[in-house]
Amino acid sequence: xxxxxxxxxxxxxxxxxxxxxxxxxxxxxxxxxxxxxxxxxxxxxxxxxxxxxxxxxxxxxxxxxxxxxxxxxxxxxxxxxxxxxxxxxxxxxxxxxxxxxxxxxxxxxxxxxxxxxxxxxxxxxxxxxxxxxxxxxxxxxxxxxxxxxxxxxxxxxxxxxxxxxxxxxxxxxxxxxxxxxxxxxxxxxxxxxxxxxxxxxxxxxxxxxxxxxxxxxxxxxxxxxxxxxxxxxxxxxxxxxxxxxxxxxxxxxxxxxxxxxxxxxxxxxxxxxxxxxxxxxxxxxxxxxxxxxxxxxxxxxxxxxxxxxxxxxxxxxxxxxxxxxxxxxxxxxxxxxxxxxxxxxxxxxxxxxxxxxxxxxxxxxxxxxxxxxxxxxxxxxxxxxxxxxxxxxxxxxxxxxxxxxxxxxxxxxxx
Numbered sequence: 001x002x003x004x005x006x007x008x009x010x011x012x013x014x015x016x017x018x019x020x021x022x023x024x025x026x027x028x029x030x031x032x033x034x035x036x037x038x039x040x041x042x043x044x045x046x047x048x049x050x051x052x053x054x055x056x057x058x059x060x061x062x063x064x065x066x067x068x069x070x071x072x073x074x075x076x077x078x079x080x081x082x083x084x085x086x087x088x089x090x091x092x093x094x095x096x097x098x099x100x101x102x103x104x105x106x107x108x109x110x111x112x113x114x115x116x117x118x119x120x121x122x123x124x125x126x127x128x129x130x131x132x133x134x135x136x137x138x139x140x141x142x143x144x145x146x147x148x149x150x151x152x153x154x155x156x157x158x159x160x161x162x163x164x165x166x167x168x169x170x171x172x173x174x175x176x177x178x179x180x181x182x183x184x185x186x187x188x189x190x191x192x193x194x195x196x197x198x199x200x201x202x203x204x205x206x207x208x209x210x211x212x213x214x215x216x217x218x219x220x221x222x223x224x225x226x227x228x229x230x231x232x233x234x235x236x237x238x239x240x241x242x243x244x245x246x247x248x249x250x251x252x253x254x255x256x257x258x259x260x261x262x263x264x265x266x267x268x269x270x271x272x273x274x275x276x277x278x279x280x281x282x283x284x285x286x287x288x289x290x291x292x293x294x295x296x297x298x299x300x301x302x303x304x305x306x307x308x309x310x311x312x313x314x315x316x317x318x319x320x321x322x323x324x325x326x327x328x329x330x331x332x333x334x335x336x337x338x339x340x341x342x343x344x345x346x347x348x349x350x351x352x353x354x355x356x357x358x359x360x361x362x363x364x365x366x367x368x369x370x371x372x373x374x375x376x377x378x379x380x381x382x383x384x385x386x387x388x389x390x391x392x393x394x395x396x397x398x399x400x401x402x403x404x405x406x407x408x409x410x411x412x413x414x415x
Contacts, residue, residue, distance in 0.1 A: 045126070051087065086128060100149060101148070102147055137153055208255050273381065276299070361404055
């Protein structure tokens with residue numbers, strides 16, 4: 001009977017020993033003298049990002065380890081706070097203590113409690129804290145093995161009170177005036193024509209342009225036209241009513257109501273006369289022979305800057321020769337101008353004479369006229385003088401133009 005009791009006690013002792021050796025946590029104090037025998041994470045941690053990756057990838061193992069350590073509810077707080085927790089690198093010195101530390105053995109995660117570092121030198125570790133129920137849990141993770149350990153539990157410091165400052169009063173920012181720019185399509189046009197005023201290059205540094213007022217003033221400063229454009233593009237067409245110099249002003253308005261003009265938004269434009277009185281005096285030669293003095297007056301009407309219509313009436317008194325007779329003329333030409341100084345014309349004229357109608361050199365006839373000239377004095381839009389040469393011949397006398405044609409040179413005065 002005593003033998004049976006002894007065997008039973010021995011069996012109980014052996015079974016208890018096996019149970020304690022296979023339990024997931026050790027209850028006895030442990031002095032740890034070497035790292036890396038049972039690493040939780042390999043290879044060694046080299047950066048905070050490695051630590052964060054380890055925590056993120058091993059959530060189930062960590063939850064089980066917290067349960068083994070007797071803190072199952074702490075893991076939920078750990079999981080929420082860790083991503084934003086400040087992490088520092090420390091040295092864990094010989095004699096420093098951890099309440100528990102997890103490790104991996106034969107593929108299983110286990111927890112070792114009451115751990116003291118007994119190595120000869122300190123080891124480097126990451127350290128961070130988690131707060132729960134007014135307590136601060138400080139964790140360390142050796143870089144060499146990644147074995148997460150709870151270093152200590154202390155009372156968490158009270159949260160700092162943040163004094164809420166009243167919002168600062170809004171700062172009044174002065175509106176910046178817009179900047180005005182103006183361009184005209186031309187510097188001069190004929191009276192009655194339109195000119196394009198363009199203020200689209202205007203800008204507002206702190207807002208936007210909402211409208212532009214275009215005003216046309218005459219040489220006396222009187223407003224003769226006005227247009228208001230309330231949306232881009234800020235462009236307007238204005239008609240110059242009569243000859244003279246006009247000023248185009250642009251006034252820009254921004255979204256705060258500020259109105260501005262500037263020297264850059266004041267441009268002059270000249271309206272030209274379309275018509276000018278003319279007077280001609282010249283000398284013509286008919287090779288049959290006959291010599292004439294030409295005296296004509298007329299009017300030139302400008303169609304545009306290149307073309308004009310010229311009408312002339314006058315007389316060609318015969319002054320010498322035995323052919324031809326004094327004539328009255330009515331002429332009309334289309335003139336072309338180029339390079340401001342030069343002109344050439346082509347037209348039809350009436351040669352009306354009281355001579356012998358049976359003689360080719362003295363009969364009345366309709367003639368083709370051609371001339372070419374150059375301005376030699378004066379402003380092209382004011383009084384000036386031009387030198388011209390002209391040839392004229394009856395349509396039915398082209399074959400005898402060298403005999404009956406009339407060729408001359410003269411001065412043309414424009415008033």
